[in-house]
Amino acid sequence: MKNNLLIFSGNANKKLTVDICKYLGRELGDANVDTFSDGEIRVKINENVRGHDVFVVQPTSDPANQNLMELLIMIDALRRASADRITAVLPYFGYARQDRKDQPRVPITAKLVANLLTTAGANRVLTIDLHAGQIQGFFDIPLDHLFAFKTFADYITKKLKLHDGRDLVLVSPDVGGIKTARAYAKFLGAGLAIVDKRRVDDKHAEAMHIMGDVKNKYAIIVDDMVATAGSLVEAVEAIKKAGAKDVYATITHPVLCGPAIERIKKSQIKELVVTDTIPIPKDKMLKNIKVLSVAPLLGEAIKRIHEKESISVLFSQ
DSSP states (O other): OOTTEEEEEOSSOHHHHHHHHHHHTOOOOOEEEEEOTTSOEEEEEOSOOBTOEEEEEOOOOSSHHHHHHHHHHHHHHHHHTTBSEEEEEESSOTTTTOOSOSSTTOOOHHHHHHHHHHHHTOSEEEEESOSSGGGGGGOSSOEEEEOOHHHHHHHHHHTSOOOOGGGEEEEESSGGGHHHHHHHHHHHTOEEEEEEEEEOSSSOEEEEEEESOOTTSEEEEEEEEESSSHHHHHHHHHHHHTTOSEEEEEEEEEOOOTTHHHHHHHSOOSEEEEETTSOOOGGGOOTTEEEEOOHHHHHHHHHHHHTTOOOHHHHOO
């Protein structure tokens, strides 16, 4: 790779950034990202970035506002330091659930965040498993949308050894996730099912019934994020009641807020497989939570973007 590639990290997920750098054989960019005594964010880039191709890795996870502001300020600092191109790498894109006006007098915050990133000086965005695909259209700059699909598929076949499609069924927790679940099912030669659920409010969802055959099968729930785990636990219980042998879940972003951990502890889920787009605190790690790394996926994407190669092979499902 050309020597003008630089990778910087905010404080949201520095371990992931270090792993990306190891994959690429690069050193992590030198920058101070901390706060002034009054809580305002302070950023200082400690090396020359003039004319360089710069990538800033920062998921906008909890605390979302702090991490988003760190990212925006870092981008501004790099732009003012004359970086040639700045790519904002958001393994997890926060505020993605507010992507439309589903009731009167509410914002479309995903669009606002897109505008903020562009205004700050980002020339490109790289992200994984957006909550809604249409968010790509909120950007007036190029956006590369990767999927953790193959990372999970490899784990399912190689580690869980669930090879036999006759005994395996992929489950979408709602109608919106059918496309992703179908891609898994096709790749694995497995069946497909959908949980018909009714959302009570923004924190609670009631699973209704299962569309598809899960009886005497190993069921794998596929979703982009797990927040309070209400929908996940309801789906697990519904699938078990329908006669599934075991229920697994492959979910990209482990938001795991509120009562999520307690709910997962009490549920019948065999294993929750997530990625490291968001770091999980040690006090939230359970024996049945498995974390897979997306560092190779992001590292390869960064390499291909930098070398002006196609990355379509990485984000195809």
